[in-house]
Amino acid sequence: MTGLNKVTIPLLLGVILIAAILAGILVGCLKEGTTMDFPKDGVIPGDSIPPIDLSAPAQTETATFALGCFWAPDSIFGSLDGVVRTRVGYAGGTTESPTYHNLGDHTETIQIDYDPTRISYEQLLEIYWDSHNPTVQPWSTQYMSIVFYHNSEQRELAMETKQLEEASSGRPVYTEIIPFSEFHLAEDYHQKYHLQQVPELMKELTAIYPNFADFIDSTAVARINGYVGGHVTFQELQEQLNSSWPVPG
Ligand code: MHO
Numbered sequence: 001m002t003g004l005n006k007v008t009i010p011l012l013l014g015v016i017l018i019a020a021i022l023a024g025i026l027v028g029c030l031k032e033g034t035t036m037d038f039p040k041d042g043v044i045p046g047d048s049i050p051p052i053d054l055s056a057p058a059q060t061e062t063a064t065f066a067l068g069c070f071w072a073p074d075s076i077f078g079s080l081d082g083v084v085r086t087r088v089g090y091a092g093g094t095t096e097s098p099t100y101h102n103l104g105d106h107t108e109t110i111q112i113d114y115d116p117t118r119i120s121y122e123q124l125l126e127i128y129w130d131s132h133n134p135t136v137q138p139w140s141t142q143y144m145s146i147v148f149y150h151n152s153e154q155r156e157l158a159m160e161t162k163q164l165e166e167a168s169s170g171r172p173v174y175t176e177i178i179p180f181s182e183f184h185l186a187e188d189y190h191q192k193y194h195l196q197q198v199p200e201l202m203k204e205l206t207a208i209y210p211n212f213a214d215f216i217d218s219t220a221v222a223r224i225n226g227y228v229g230g231h232v233t234f235q236e237l238q239e240q241l242n243s244s245w246p247v248p249g
Contacts, residue, residue, distance in 0.1 A: 039234055040200035043224055043241075049208060050241040053220045057245045060084050060113040063124050064091065064148035064180050067132040070108040071193040072229065076131050077112050078192070079226020081240065082119025086222050087111050088193075089185045092146055098184050107144045111183055115245065121154055125161050135171040145173075148180035155179075191216045195225040 044050050067073055070088040078086045088110050095104025112124065125147075134145040147162075149155040158177045165173045192215070195201060201224060209215040220241050227237040 038227070040198055041204070043201060043204060043227075043237070044208060044220065045238075047204060047208060050220045051244045052223070052241050053218050055244040056084055056219055057115045057117075059115070061116050061121070062150055063112045063114065063121060063154070064109060064150065064183060065112070065124075065128050066092065066107045066109045066144055066146040066148070067128060067134075068108070068138075068143045068145070070110050070186070070190065073110045073131060074192060074222075075194045075225045075229030076127065076231055077110060077124070078222030079229070079231035080114075080119060080124075080127070082123075083112055083114050083222060084219050085113040085217050086192075086225075087183075087185060087216055088190050089183050091148060091180070091183045092144070092178070093141070100187055100190065103142055105141050106184070107141055107146055108186075109146070109148070109183065117246075122157055122161075125157055129161060129165050134165065134173045134175040135169050137174055145175040147175060147177045149177060150180050188212055192221055192225040194228045195221065198228055201228070 065073065074086050074088050077083055088108070090098040090103060090106035091109040093104050093106035095102070095106055098104055098106045114124065128147070132145060138144045147154075147158040149158055155177060162173050162175055162177065165175075189196065191212075195205075205215065205221060205224065209218055209221065215221055223232065223237055223240045226232050227234065232240065
């Protein structure tokens, strides 16, 4: 009996440990939005370039933000009406040709091209402040909170809204507000990350956008990434994909 226990108990503990590790991995995957339940087929009707990508506005402005890991912001900002393109990369540092595993002093950053007649920089800033907690001191340069302004108007708005954040939270806000200088595009596997975890959708989309640069720059792809992240419903997504941008003027 004692002999049996000597073998059985450690074996049982081992099995429990393995089960706990597997459960942990599963919960981690759910957190990353990889096993969500949503339609994964026929997202683009007719499997051809949708209206939203046939009429992208020629005039856009750019916003550049750092707010922690760039995967979720790519999906949050990509879901917004008025956002034309998103891309993720590294900015703010001096290390030449940074990569994810050799970031040096750069920070994970998202760049957003938007149509200022459809969405304002102020509206983007509102979403920026709401999408992270800038009162928590960042653990590393990689995950700093930074607004990289492209002009003095953006700088003013960033400073004003940072003050409002400090007033409403009653705590210091660690966000830096610095001039934009350079943006280094991140590796392909980081672009529209949540969407890239859904093979059914990727199969459909890479058939429509065989060139990965077109995939990154597509408004439709940004919206589908927003949908996978849970920021728009299937119906809202369909309306977005089928809408055309108004001709300016
Ligand atoms: N490795 C972290 C963050 C990735 S983000 C691109 C995670 O798995 O959540 O820094």
